[in-house]
Amino acid sequence: MSVEAIPTSKRANPTIKLDDGTFTGTTTGTIDKFLGIPFAQPPTGDLRFRLPQSVDAYTGTFDATAMAPSCPQQDLTLPISDVLAQEAVDALLNTVYGVVFPDSEDCEYFPKYCLYINVVKPSSAANDSALPVAVWIFGGGFELGGPSMYDGTSIVQRSIDLGEPVVYVSMAYRVSAFGFLASQEVKDAGVGNLGLQDQREALRWVQKYISTFGGDPTKVTIWGESAGAISIALHMLTNGGDTEGLFRGAFMESGSPIPVGDITGGQPYYDDLVERTGCSGSSDTLECLRGVEYQTLLDAVNQSPSIFSYQSLSLAWLPRADGVFLEDLPQQLVLQGSVANIPFVNGDCDDEGTLFSLSNLNVTTDAEVTTYVSEIYLPTGTSSEISQLLSLYPSDASDGSPFDTSVFNAITPEFKRLAAMQGDLVFQAPRRFFQGQMSGKSDQWSFLSKRNKAIPVLGSFHASDILNVYGGGDMATYLVNFVNSLDPNTNSAGVATGGLLNWPQYSNSTPTMMTFLDGLIPRALSDDTYRSDAMTFMTELSLMHPI
Known part of the structure; x- marks a missing residue:
């Protein structure tokens, strides 16, 4: 369907009515954009560290012309090393990680809530348009980020240009300790994985209100990258795989069911917060944390390890099995068949681990790698298991990541080795495990982004594929097609569109990946068989020894 442009000089700012609110x-x-709409009550005071509470019916008038502040952000320092070339630094600072987020726990300093939702839609969309809906969940290591990182205008514009218009939605959710506090106390109170619960509440809001914006609540695709993609995978696993009608498809970039353990594994970080905030003597430390002054709590959270600390992807704050949202470990739920049977896309960047290996450059010998792996990722692993793993990820630079760069980019003797291991452990191996388990159960597609390979040290680094979507690349067309038809190749009428290479479905018998490349041939098909022995053993270890 076509959308005709309406001269902006003749149009007043658009309005929409939700309940009795304008x-x-x-x-x-x-x-049209409607930004900063609260979908849940501010998680402050007694609502801090509690499940999200829905907002009352809207009344009055609301300014929806700007995004609200992000939820509280954990302080971190990007690993900008002296060994990085300026080209690599620019790739980090000026693309996917170059955003500073104003944040707030509530509306004390800002006239907006931190739990808010944004809707971007074709101006012509009316409440009877029934357009498919793309719901974006941002990434940021479960420690930082917000919807303001990326603007959905380019996605909606691409959909209009293709004649397949969609409505774009993005939401905020609590991150770091505010959203993923973890301990026995948290488990006993049933308040784990609050960031995921926030997302679920936002999806319920979409069901209730999106038709007013021209969207079809029965045609929602959830889409995200990194922590956002991992979140989506976990939404597929929760509730016995019952989506509650909240979404019908999933599009995951660099994220799948990760090898994490029980929520009590976060006890050391919880205890540290309790100590730093003066709650140690309380008979109810969780209740005490609810009453701690915001800046005091934030300062304490900032002392916990970040994603760019020495322990890298062994995160302090992330989703864990809590007995409520995740009744078991994510990969065990996959084995149990607790997965929504919906079409999905799942893929990775080629060099997922390079960015996260800049924070452990002081690990430079075989002995130090052995110690690092055993202490950070496999504290319950045996020496023979660790030895076998390291034999499958040798120190030879030509085998490491950035892959396919020979001996180049070996900024330390063990950098490329650690980058290969860490990227496979958290991204590549879990994706392959998930897709293998879902073979024959759901329609699925897989991709590998090998673009930006020439960036020194980083190569096709984690999150670099985002530019291929929000930057108006060919992945945006595949995405729009999928949101419309649940097939990246065709539009809602089942007709191939966009003039792109046909993307075959993925299965164990034909594990075909759409591979995005630099150069004159931007797309090709490849098999998901690389590093087979290494990733198979990595998966065996992760099932026995979750992080």
Whole structure:
């Protein structure tokens, strides 16, 4: 269907009515935006470290012309090393990690809530348009980030240009300790994985209100990258795989069911917060943390290890099995068949681990690698298991990541080795395990992004594929097709569109990946068989020794 441009000079700011509330947004050309709409009550005071509470029916008038502050962010320092070339630094700072997020726990300093939702839609979309809906969940290692990282305008514009318009939604959710506090106390109170619970509440909001914006609540695809993609995978696993009608498809970039353990594994970090905030003497430390002054709590959270600390991807704050949202370990739920039977796309960047290996450059010998792996990732692993793993990930630079770069980019004797292991442990091996388990059960597609391979040290680094979507690349067309038809190749009428290479479905018998490449041939098909022995053993270890 076509959308005709309406001269902006003749249009007032758009308004939309939800319940008895009137929201005023902004318009640009053929696209309207409604930003910063609260979907849950501020998680402050007694609501801090509790399940999200829905907002009351809207009344009055609301300014929806700008995004609200992000939820509280954990302080971190990007691993900008002296060994990085300026080209690599620019790739980090000026693309996917170059955003500073204003944050707030509530509306004390800002007239907005931190739990808010944004809707970007074609201006012509009316409440009877029934357009498919793409719901974006941002990434950031479960420690930082917000919807303001990326603007959905380019996605909606691409959908309009293709004649397959969609409505774009993005939501905020609690991150770091505010969203993923973990301990026995948290488990006993049933308040684990609050960031995931926030996302689920936002999806319920979509079901209730999206038709007013022209969206079809029965045609929702959840889509995200990194922590956002991992979140989506966990939404597929929760509730016995019952989606509750909240979504019908999933599009995951660099994220799948990860090898994490029980929520009590976060006890040391919880205890540290309790100590730093003066709650040690309390008979109810969780209740005490609810009453701690915000800045005091944030300062304590900032002392916990970040994703760019020495322990890297062994995160302090992340989803864990809590007995409520995740009734068992994620990969065990996959084995049990507790997975939503919906079409999905799942893929990775080629060099997922390079960025996260810049924080352990002081690990430079075989002995130090053995110690690092055993202490950080496999504290319950045997010496023979660790020895076998290291034999499958040798120190030869030509085998390491960035892959296919020979002996180049070996900024330390063990950098490329650690990058290969860490990227496979958290991203590549879990994806292959998930897709293998879902073979024959769901329609699925897989991809590998090998673009930006020439960036020194980093190669096709984690999150570099985002530019291929939000930057208007060919992945955006595949995405729009999938949101419309649950097939990346065709539009809602089942007709191949976009003039792109046909993307075959993935199965164990034909593990075909769409591979995005630099150069004159931007796309090719490849088999998901690389590092087979290494990743098979990695998966065996992760099932026995979750992080």
